[in-house]
Amino acid sequence: MSVDYVAVQWNRQKRWYDAVLAGAVLVFLALFIGVSKALFPLVTDEILLLRAFGAAAFLLLHVILCIGPLCRLDRRFLPLLYNRRHAGVACFLLGLVHAVLVIVTYHAGGDINPFVSIFTSTPLRTSPDSLPFQAFGFVALFILFLMAATSHDFWLANLTAPVWKALHMSVYAAYGLLVLHVTFGVLQAETNSVFAAATAIGFFVVIGLHLMAGSRERAFDASMTTPGGTAPRVIPSHSPRPSPSERGRPAPPMSDCPNGCLSREAAEQIPLSPGEKAGVRGNEASDCHMSGASSTGSKRFVDACAVADIPENRARIVCVAGERVAVFRYDGKVSAVSNVCQHQNGPLGEGKIVYGCITCPWHGYQYKPEDGASPAPFTEKVPTFRVRVRNGRVLVDPRPLPAGTHVEPALINDTAFIDEPLAVHE
Amino acid sequence: MNDEFYIGWEKQAPPTFSRRTKAAVALIVLLASGGSLLLAFNQRLIGDAVFEWNREREFAGVFRAKPAPHLVTEADDGSTTTHLLVAPWKFGLDRDAAREFDGRQVSLAGRVIRRRDQSMIEVQPQSLSAIGPNTGAPATAASATSAGAGRRTLRGEIVDSKCWLGVMNPGRLATHRGCAVRCLSGGVPPILLVQYEGGRTEHYLLVGSDGRALNREILDFVAEPVTITGEVARQGDLLVLRAEPGDIARLERKH
Numbered sequence: 001m002s003v004d005y006v007a008v009q010w011n012r013q014k015r016w017y018d019a020v021l022a023g024a025v026l027v028f029l030a031l032f033i034g035v036s037k038a039l040f041p042l043v044t045d046e047i048l049l050l051r052a053f054g055a056a057a058f059l060l061l062h063v064i065l066c067i068g069p070l071c072r073l074d075r076r077f078l079p080l081l082y083n084r085r086h087a088g089v090a091c092f093l094l095g096l097v098h099a100v101l102v103i104v105t106y107h108a109g110g111d112i113n114p115f116v117s118i119f120t121s122t123p124l125r126t127s128p129d130s131l132p133f134q135a136f137g138f139v140a141l142f143i144l145f146l147m148a149a150t151s152h153d154f155w156l157a158n159l160t161a162p163v164w165k166a167l168h169m170s171v172y173a174a175y176g177l178l179v180l181h182v183t184f185g186v187l188q189a190e191t192n193s194v195f196a197a198a199t200a201i202g203f204f205v206v207i208g209l210h211l212m213a214g215s216r217e218r219a220f221d222a223s224m225t226t227p228g229g230t231a232p233r234v235i236p237s238h239s240p241r242p243s244p245s246e247r248g249r250p251a252p253p254m255s256d257c258p259n260g261c262l263s264r265e266a267a268e269q270i271p272l273s274p275g276e277k278a279g280v281r282g283n284e285a286s287d288c289h290m291s292g293a294s295s296t297g298s299k300r301f302v303d304a305c306a307v308a309d310i311p312e313n314r315a316r317i318v319c320v321a322g323e324r325v326a327v328f329r330y331d332g333k334v335s336a337v338s339n340v341c342q343h344q345n346g347p348l349g350e351g352k353i354v355y356g357c358i359t360c361p362w363h364g365y366q367y368k369p370e371d372g373a374s375p376a377p378f379t380e381k382v383p384t385f386r387v388r389v390r391n392g393r394v395l396v397d398p399r400p401l402p403a404g405t406h407v408e409p410a411l412i413n414d415t416a417f418i419d420e421p422l423a424v425h426e
Numbered sequence: 427m428n429d430e431f432y433i434g435w436e437k438q439a440p441p442t443f444s445r446r447t448k449a450a451v452a453l454i455v456l457l458a459s460g461g462s463l464l465l466a467f468n469q470r471l472i473g474d475a476v477f478e479w480n481r482e483r484e485f486a487g488v489f490r491a492k493p494a495p496h497l498v499t500e501a502d503d504g505s506t507t508t509h510l511l512v513a514p515w516k517f518g519l520d521r522d523a524a525r526e527f528d529g530r531q532v533s534l535a536g537r538v539i540r541r542r543d544q545s546m547i548e549v550q551p552q553s554l555s556a557i558g559p560n561t562g563a564p565a566t567a568a569s570a571t572s573a574g575a576g577r578r579t580l581r582g583e584i585v586d587s588k589c590w591l592g593v594m595n596p597g598r599l600a601t602h603r604g605c606a607v608r609c610l611s612g613g614v615p616p617i618l619l620v621q622y623e624g625g626r627t628e629h630y631l632l633v634g635s636d637g638r639a640l641n642r643e644i645l646d647f648v649a650e651p652v653t654i655t656g657e658v659a660r661q662g663d664l665l666v667l668r669a670e671p672g673d674i675a676r677l678e679r680k681h
């Protein structure tokens with residue numbers, strides 16, 4: 001996080017990340033080019049190169065697409081997510097080299113503009129070897145370009161994370177187009193089944209990981225609704241896609257939460273009436289059982305969970321009035337902030353209090369728990385919520401306060417007599 | 427629960443994160459090398475064709491405009507070789523300009539394109555010049571005497587002669603269609619490539635039933651399996667197939 005935007009803020013892990021990325025790409029290119037040249041010395045060099053770069057870009061895109069669901073299935077993959085944008089940009093650059101080589105080799109030096117040639121040189125018919133596979137590649141490259149061009153945190157902040165993120169989800173469209181690009185391009189020529197099998201395996205791994213991550217979410221939803229008599233009222237969602245949450249925020253993508261919040265949104269859509277229980281999730285997925293209604297002091301407060309359910313320096317994510325709220329416990333206190341990180345909408349409730357600050361699990365942006373503001377010199381802010389603790393229960397006022405509003409943390413041991421709304425310093 | 431927490435900007439990831447990431451990195455490197463080798467080893471379309479793009483040579487011989495511009499050279503032992511002639515980039519030789527050379531002894535500079543015994547020259551356009559008077563020798567008459575000549579239906583793929591004979595290797599089928607369309611559209615003569623079991627191939631120079639150049643008329647049929655019914659004849663070293671676009675039929679590919 002930064003106040004000024006610099007090209008790249010380097011740190012040790014980013015350097016390692018990029019070294020591994022560059023190394024893997026170089027290994028791929030060198031082996032493909034070296035082996036092909038040895039096996040087929042008469043091969044045309046441009047074609048060898050354009051094949052190498054196209055295949056490298058496509059393979060890297062598979063890896064990129066697998067990182068999101070892998071992190072949701074197992075948090076220990078999070079280091080792969082940390083600098084994924086560089087993998088994305090590398091993928092675009094490899095695809096660009098491929099496309100430039102294709103245009104120079106196959107389209108330039110002819111009787112019409114090479115870019116027109118990309119779109120007109122394949123007759124539009126329905127037989128598999130005459131689909132405009134190059135046009136598919138072109139559109140995919142354009143999508144990758146948009147993502148790479150807007151990838152910097154400067155754009156992220158100015159487009160706002162939700163818009164940027166919605167744009168980012170078009171990577172799935174790009175992937176779909178590239179599967180068509182390969183299926184109706186090289187697979188129509190190299191009919192060798194190895195190429196077809198490799199493409200199919202890649203496709204099923206990507207889809208399979210997304211389905212696994214999604215179904216784990218559904219299982220979690222189901223566990224929230226299984227009768228225990230006292231389980232929170234949560235409407236199960238059968239849609240793998242979350243629906244838009246309130247305040248005009250577009251739905252997070254399937255890949256939204258490495259640990260999963262998928263399809264929680266639908267449930268969260270249902271506003272809870274005062275006193276009603278909130279849906280809950282936390283660092284460990286377990287139900288938050290409670291007895292009866294609460295909030296005698298203020299009709300606004302809803303019961304969120306038991307203090308004891310929140311591990312020290314961690315949070316539970318509770319769903320109040322359509323808003324995901326991260327309730328943190330630390331130093332004998334409880335604070336609540338929006339669950340949505342201002343950086344790239346990472347799930348703050350899966351974060352941890354480190355050096356006194358809520359720390360996002362994705363890229364480590366930090367916010368002070370009592371006011372949701374990043375420590376100086378940083379300027380990011382998230383909305384805060386009024387909290388109180390009564391009888392070992394955490395009560396949350398579901399009305400979000402403007403980002404950065406100071407809220408006095410609720411003291412865990414000082415619960416007995418508070419019956420009025422807590423003081424709020426606007 | 428393990429309370430380890432990963433923060434990217436810290437120096438070191440916690441041990442379990444670090445171990446998992448190292449395993450993932452190993453897998454990624456394995457994938458990069460394994461995938462690369464798998465694809466490299468399984469390419470099947472790269473053939474025995476060359477383009478001497480970095481070596482320009484001088485040629486002298488008899489120029490023929492039909493069925494497509496070509497040069498017949500004679501070796502010291504009296505044997506002759508036929509070289510199809512094309513222009514640089516994705517263009518054929520300008521046929522109108524070349525007509526004046528028909529039947530004449532010419533010299534030219536160019537680069538050799540060769541697939542097995544089939545030869546082609548990419549001619550430097552300014553270099554073509556007559557070095558003798560018109561011999562008056564009639565163009566080699568088409569003979570329908572060789573075996574298999576006459577009216578036939580052939581099954582194959584229409585390729586552009588320049589790329590197929592060596593400029594692009596591999597240079598056929600869907601991946602190469604865009605390029606083949608450009609070359610044919612630019613006047614490079616089309617060839618019907620017929621492949622037989624066991625790898626034997628035949629190249630038929632494709633022209634209209636009246637002997638005209640077929641180029642833009644057949645773009646729709648390039649790089650796919652087709653059958654063509656037409657008159658086969660041998661003209662010097664060249665196998666020629668005379669047919670009309672209406673005689674071409676697309677085939678479903680057998681997989």
Ligand code: HEM
Nearest residue numbers: 051054055057058095099102118134137138140141186601
């Ligand atoms: C303007 C955009 C593009 C054009 C015109 C284009 C065109 C082509 C062409 C003509 C081929 C066949 C190459 C051959 O084997 O002779 C090809 C293959 C391929 N392209 Fe593209 N492409 C474009 C963008 C992309 C992008 C963005 C990617 C991936 C990120 C991509 C991935 C591939 C792959 C994986 C192959 C198969 C490689 C192989 O032959 O082994 N292409 N493309």
Ligand code: HEM
Nearest residue numbers: 064065067068085088089091092144147148151171255344
């Ligand atoms: C051409 C380039 C790019 C490709 C192919 C790509 C690929 C992806 C994919 C597949 C996702 C969403 C699915 C998932 O979570 O796994 C994603 C999300 C993400 N991308 Fe990229 N990306 C590209 C460029 C960038 C850039 C330039 C940035 C820089 C900010 C970036 C940063 C991220 C981040 C932080 C996420 C996670 C946030 C989220 O899942 O919503 N990517 N990227």
Ligand code: FES
Nearest residue numbers: 341343344346360
């Ligand atoms: S999403 Fe990047 S730090 Fe929170």
